[in-house]
Amino acid sequence: MSTTIATxxxxxxxxxxxxxxxxxxxxxxxxxxxxxxxxxxxxELDSIDAVDLAIQVQDMTGMRIKPEDFKAVRTVDDVVATVRTLLTR
Structure with a gap:
């Protein structure tokens, strides 16, 4: 269902x-x-939800997320910044 997004x-x-x-x-x-x-x-996400979100971001970008890259994510803007970083690698 999900498709990779463009850079x-x-x-x-x-x-x-x-x-x-x-x-x-x-x-x-x-x-x-x-x-x-x-x-x-x-x-109201929990730690399991955060893992699921990381997987969704991987699917969205087509890039693997290192756990340390997603560990500091706390806000929606942090997720956007992580996606941006993945897309510019």
């Missing part, structure tokens, strides 16, 4: 894609997914 995608487009993933995978209302939303406190 020329904007941060806003990455955010829209993340909103879709969070809605489809975790049933999170896209209106709650803002750049400053904290994954664990605002969106």
């Amino acid at each position: 020329g995608i904007s941060n806003d487009e990455i955010l829209l894609r993340l909103k879709d993933i969070l809605r489809d995978t975790f049933e999170i209302d896209p209106a709650r997914v803002t750049p400053d939303a904290h994954l664990f406190t605002d969106l």
Whole structure:
């Protein structure tokens, strides 16, 4: 179902894609997914959900995520930055 995104995608487009993933995978209302939303406190994800999200990001980018690259991710904007980093490698 998911398709890899292109390297020329904007941060806003990455955010829209993340909103879709969070809605489809975790049933999170896209209106709650803002750049400053904290994954664990605002969106109520847990550590297992974070692993699932990392896998979704890998699928989205077609790139493998090193655990240390995703360990510091706390906000939606951190996820966007991680996707951007993966796409520019």
